[in-house]
Amino acid sequence: MRHCSVQVRGLLTRDELDRYNSLIEVGSYLEDQERHDLAYTVQKEIDLLIMPAIERLKEKSRTRDRQTADYLKSLQEDGDDEASSEEQ
Numbered sequence: 001m002r003h004c005s006v007q008v009r010g011l012l013t014r015d016e017l018d019r020y021n022s023l024i025e026v027g028s029y030l031e032d033q034e035r036h037d038l039a040y041t042v043q044k045e046i047d048l049l050i051m052p053a054i055e056r057l058k059e060k061s062r063t064r065d066r067q068t069a070d071y072l073k074s075l076q077e078d079g080d081d082e083a084s085s086e087e088q
Contacts, residue, residue, distance in 0.1 A: 001027040001043060004050045011053040011060075020049055 001024050003009075012020060027042035 001031065001039065001046070004046075004053075007057055008050055008053045011056045012050070016049060016053065020046060023049065 003024065004020075009017065009020070023042055023046050027039045027046070030036070030039040030042060
């Protein structure tokens, strides 16, 4: 079974995490029994389950990028203000 990243797991809700752990356990059991056809189906369910957490991670990244851009813009504006006051 393929695990999702720690960052994604950290953004799962309690219910999603409980379901994720249960599915991983079932999938691992199926792999041990060499029932890879059924383990594949379980892996697909896990992939669907973690999609909302992946979207939350992407939104968190976009928010951080916007904050960084705003900060850099404010630094540039402060630099422009200082340059114009020195010219006068």
